[in-house]
Amino acid sequence: MPSFGLVHLEFLAIAAFWTIGLSAVAFIGGGMLGFVIALMRVSPSRLVRGIAITYVQVVQGTPLLILLFLIYFGLAIIGFDQLPAIIAAGIGLTIYSSGFLGEIWRGCIESVPKTQWEAAECLAMTRWQRMTRVILPQALRIATAPTVGFLVQIVKNTSLASVVGFVELAQAGKLINNSIFQPFMVFVTVAVFYFIICFPLSAWSRGLERRLNVGRR
Amino acid sequence: MTYQFDFSSLLPYWQQFAEGLWLTLQLSAISTVLGFVGGALCAIARADGPPWLQRVVGAYVEVIRNTPLLVQVFLVYFGIASLGLMVDANLAAVIALVVNVVAYTCEIMRAGIESVHKAQVEAAECLGLNRRQTYWHVVLRPAIERVYPALVSQYVLLMLASSITSQISAEELTAVANRIQSDTFRAFETYIVVGLLYLALSFVVRWAFWGFGMLVFTRRRKLGTAL
């Protein structure tokens, strides 16, 4: 049996790019959808708020693994059974990310002091102007640290895309292990790859948070 | 093409669903309790332990928080196996979940401990409380009360994440679903049912924690505000 070597390392490195690619898809897609959700959550209409709350609770109350299975088999049902795995994985992670990002950003929007809303209202701004000119710029500052922090969650959760056959880091590890059966060696290496991707993001997020706290004092 | 939903072929499997649900609940409960105790100890070590211990715990927390649970589950499962021991998948699942959730609990609790002002500790010392009494009554208790909502969110996430242990065939709800769908060829329906079960469970768990919090934190019950 061949042992763990350079070939495998190379295979993992390529898979790491797919992990990053899928993370990017999930972050961009989830970010756009999540932004809409966040705005819906602070909408004056109860109906709109209710829809957004339900969406968030369903997404946050279902395991990502189940979500991925549902999308994978759901797509097959409506006739797309030959799609590349990244489609199902991308959709699943987008939905997952939007549920969490929407909720994080809602928190940021609501943490802008009420007086700011009132001040903007007194300047006779429309609701849209108040949102885009006064509230969102301030919320953005608060939002960066937790958003970068959530990026780490996204990267880690792309590992579940392996269940729909997408070859990212975890799946690559499984494949290598199936051929050489050195699980400890293989998965420690896989973990190191993840750590190398995630740790800088974590550190960045912490740095942002610290700076924000200093700025607030 | 229109798809004919067929939930009825899942009916004969209700007992297996129930067993899976029960095991998911057990896995989560055990991991939560052990994770809370372990996480609290780690947080104390991280905040007030000797420097070398602070570094060790800090490194452990970083490693766990920056790698996927799936990989941790594989490592525990295959790691035990490579020691030449018989591995029970359920046991490996509990170990992996605990190792994981201890790190998150530690980080949350540490934030709570650090939010307690030094003056509070000084006041307790001036009243003659010893170190242990001070730590319990004046640091840990308010710290736990303060971070309780964050802990609850974490433990709900843990319950959902326990589905990942299906990948080493622990017998919990998701693994049961995987088996049933390959028996019935009713994958979509199976995962809808299981998804709804998880959703319901997450509400129940949240609710139970809320009730427990009301029971334990008198201040919250009376004032209704966060500490």
Add this chain to the structure above:
Amino acid sequence: MSVVVKLSNVHKSFGPLKVLDGVSFEVARGEVVAVIGQSGSGKSTALRCINALETIQQGSIEVCGHAVHDEKLDKRKLRLDVGIVFQSYNLFPHLTAEQNIMLAPTCVKALGKKAARDIARDCLARVGLSEKADHYPEQLSGGQQQRVAIARSLAMQPKVMLFDEVTSALDPQLTGEVLKVMEDLARGGMTMILVTHEMAFARKVASQVVYMNKGKVWETGPGSMLDAPTTPELRDFVGSGL
């Protein structure tokens, strides 16, 4: 009269900053000593040294027979005899007023719940807050919180009470209620050292006034000293306060 607190030639620095520069004074049983002085003159530090919250570099401090300057000091024994109240109340936010007071008697004196509760009720009555027993700190005004803090110290039946600008964060009306409690304590024979900016109160209640300046005891004497200061520094200080 027996001496309860005695500082002799106490020196204390924070790094290069000399904060106490040979401080000496004595407090006899039942005496009320008011410590006054400019901000930064070392008043708080002196109090904290008396309660072993800070260690001193030179000199000696004796409190109720405890050698506070000694490295072998049993701090917990010392603190059974000394109560301290801070400017910022420092009540425990997760406990009610009554629970705040009961904590030390149950932990330190190992009293039962019932006995501790009786003490707490009694102490709350002494500070005029009987009806607030079940309130949490955030439900109380600043003055009420400070009175609970005083009651919390009283519950341990200390031989000396230290007060560090306990009214500085309060508006005049709330200040009045706290000062009244302290005056009652003084009249009841409690030995007290209080750092204060309330000159009128110092003049009225204190048996001895200690004026600190630049880390030294600049001038000391009875309350009437404030009406006829001998040093120009105290004259300026009193003048600016009026």
